[in-house]
Amino acid sequence: MMLGSLKVSDIGIGAWQAGGKAWLVDRSELIKAYRRAFELGINFVDTAELYGWGESEKLVGEAARGYDVIIATKVAGFHWGRVEKSARESLRRLGRIDLLQLHWPPPFYVPLCKVIRDLERLKEAGVVAEIGVSNFGADLLRKTVECLRRHEIVSDQIEYNLFNRAADSEEFRRTAEELGVKIIAWSPLAKGAVLGRWGSDKARRMDPSARKASTEAGGRIVKAVLDIAKARGVSAAKVVLAWLKHRGVLPIPGIKNVAQAEDVSGALAFQLPEEDLRLLDRLSEPFVAGSVGMVSIRYVPGFLQKLLLKLYSL
Numbered sequence: 001m002m003l004g005s006l007k008v009s010d011i012g013i014g015a016w017q018a019g020g021k022a023w024l025v026d027r028s029e030l031i032k033a034y035r036r037a038f039e040l041g042i043n044f045v046d047t048a049e050l051y052g053w054g055e056s057e058k059l060v061g062e063a064a065r066g067y068d069v070i071i072a073t074k075v076a077g078f079h080w081g082r083v084e085k086s087a088r089e090s091l092r093r094l095g096r097i098d099l100l101q102l103h104w105p106p107p108f109y110v111p112l113c114k115v116i117r118d119l120e121r122l123k124e125a126g127v128v129a130e131i132g133v134s135n136f137g138a139d140l141l142r143k144t145v146e147c148l149r150r151h152e153i154v155s156d157q158i159e160y161n162l163f164n165r166a167a168d169s170e171e172f173r174r175t176a177e178e179l180g181v182k183i184i185a186w187s188p189l190a191k192g193a194v195l196g197r198w199g200s201d202k203a204r205r206m207d208p209s210a211r212k213a214s215t216e217a218g219g220r221i222v223k224a225v226l227d228i229a230k231a232r233g234v235s236a237a238k239v240v241l242a243w244l245k246h247r248g249v250l251p252i253p254g255i256k257n258v259a260q261a262e263d264v265s266g267a268l269a270f271q272l273p274e275e276d277l278r279l280l281d282r283l284s285e286p287f288v289a290g291s292v293g294m295v296s297i298r299y300v301p302g303f304l305q306k307l308l309l310k311l312y313s314l
């Protein structure tokens, strides 16, 4: 898949797991896992300054050293006024930034164009190769494009999985397609819930995915994923990733260990037969309802967002 000038593998990896206390992980295993994924053909890794307040970026920078990979990071949505400073700090930790994304829309009292122009200037200055956004709905995507002077937004990173297909609403798909914005799918495995797995990680405590898995519609999806995996002789994660690839999005599963790195890398070459794709499409239709992006966060003042996120210790 192309993200602007960047040629990325059809599956990437997400590195929230490498930061803070949100996830139960063995950090030394993570470096091995990321390198194993790079060796097996995955060339895209996503992190954010917020994940462990720089910890994830440091680990990704270390894991990626010596590998020809594309590094994406995200500048926090409350950072209006210091986007450049923040991006340069990320650059120091990572060594390079290929895609810089705005993690979520700025608070309502900040002019969107100011932040978008800051991103554009970083591209103009060659600090980052491409720019993108995250958690933007169709309206905000359109407004973003109006703010741009010379460059384009190549991607929107949003939640997209079998339990959340809001991005398949006609309005969002049409807008993204028209604007040439690619979708990067966060929580592609619904934090494991769609595979019938759920751990006691802090990041999972307030996530609605477990609740969705226990609904009738959710339960049918989990059963179908496990049945297909058994019938095709592959892991449940491979089934879900193959479905996401088929939907034309870039999934970034948050792997925790070498075995998961090998599993998700194996999904690069795995395709599901048409009948399985159709079944998963049909079963997940109830989850097309809903809105894309973080709408309510815009009404929380920036300083409060920062304070709450610090307390939450991402």
Ligand SMILES: NC(=O)c1ccc[n+]([C@@H]2O[C@H](COP(=O)([O-])OP(=O)(O)OC[C@H]3O[C@@H](n4cnc5c(N)ncnc54)[C@H](OP(=O)(O)O)[C@@H]3O)[C@@H](O)[C@H]2O)c1
Pocket (backbone or CB within 6 Å): 013, 014, 015, 016, 017, 023, 046, 047, 103, 134, 135, 157, 158, 185, 186, 187, 188, 189, 190, 191, 192, 195, 197, 198, 199, 235, 237, 252, 253, 254, 255, 256, 259, 260, 261, 263, 264
């Ligand atoms: N832009 C945003 O606002 C935003 C928000 C959230 C996430 N993200 C990004 O998206 C990435 C992924 O999202 P996520 O971490 O929320 O959820 P996810 O990728 O859907 O789920 C991650 C969890 O699934 C399990 N897993 C991973 N690989 C597996 C495999 N091969 N087989 C079975 N289980 C596997 C692991 O937990 P166990 O092994 O404990 O089951 C792992 O912690 C993050 O790392 C981050 O980069 C972005």
